[in-house]
Amino acid sequence: MLNKIRKSHPQKSTPKKLAFTFLALLAGFGLAILTELFSGMSARVLPQWLESVNIRNLFATLMPWALGTLIISLFSRTPIRAAINVFTFSCGLILGCCVYLGVFVHILPDWSHLSYIVILTAISPLIAAVCWYGRGVGTVAGFVAAFILAYWFLQAFHFTPTFQGFGVNFTYGVLPLVFLAAAIGMLWRKPLQILFSTIGGFLIAYIYILLPFSIPYV
Structure with missing residues (x-):
């Protein structure tokens, strides 16, 4: 039944599977280092065009993690591989944060900040497996x-x-708009389906605001 939504194309080569998983780990590690570097930089150090898009504050959010997770999820060959690679990516993010703060700053990570990443890492395989079907066809994928x-x-x-x-x-800055456009592009399968998903996403976001109680999102 799930193959009707999106058909898996398993990678038969074990070395390639391990290579992609290792690359996901490196990507998460690199993103963490980049995040810590931007957070510690002065506005005067950055080029004007980077400061104009408020990139330092953007990297303090989970949007870069969310975009990386989405890319890995959608372009994995199977939902299982998506779950494994996204989990590895998130572990690399935690590892990179701890290594940077421990080696270069000589402090322990702030648990109040790191706890969000740990919780998201724990549930990231489920998130990735579900997101993988977003690039399929049909109503469920939509x-x-x-x-x-x-x-x-x-x-x-x-x-x-x-x-x-x-x-x-x-x-x-304008980067969240760029990320939104990128997400629409990655999820594009059929014109009517992406139109349905875009309108539906807008309505879901609006309904979220109307809820009488708060559901946290990152």
């Missing part, structure tokens, strides 16, 4: 893609119950 896009709509736009304050969220 709904999965809509929930993925809802996250990026919440990052890129201000939502208010009455739409009076609706508009682009420039807190982190």
Whole structure:
């Protein structure tokens, strides 16, 4: 039944599987180092065009992790490989953060900051396996893609119950809009399906704002 949503294409070569998993680990490690470097940089050190998009504050959020997770999930050959590679990617992120802070800053990681990554790492295999089907075809894939896009709509736009304050969220510059456009491009399968997913993602984001209780999202 799941193959009707998106058909798996397992990689038969074990060395290639290990190579991709190792690359995911390196990508997570590199992202963590980059995040810590940006967070410690002065605004005067960065080029003007990077400072104009508020890249230092953006790397302090989980958006880069979310984008990396989405890329690895969608372009893995099977949902199992997506789960393994995303989990490895997230572990690399934790490892990179601990190594940078321990070796270069000589302090222990702030648990209040790291705990979010640890929790997300624990559930990341499930997230990845579900996201993998977002690049499939049919109604189920369309709904999965809509929930993925809802996250990026919440990052890129201000939502208010009455739409009076609706508009682009420039807190982190234009990069959330770029990430939203990238997500739409990666999830594109059929014109009508991506239109359904985009409209659905927008509506899900709006419904989230209308909820009488708060469900945390990152």
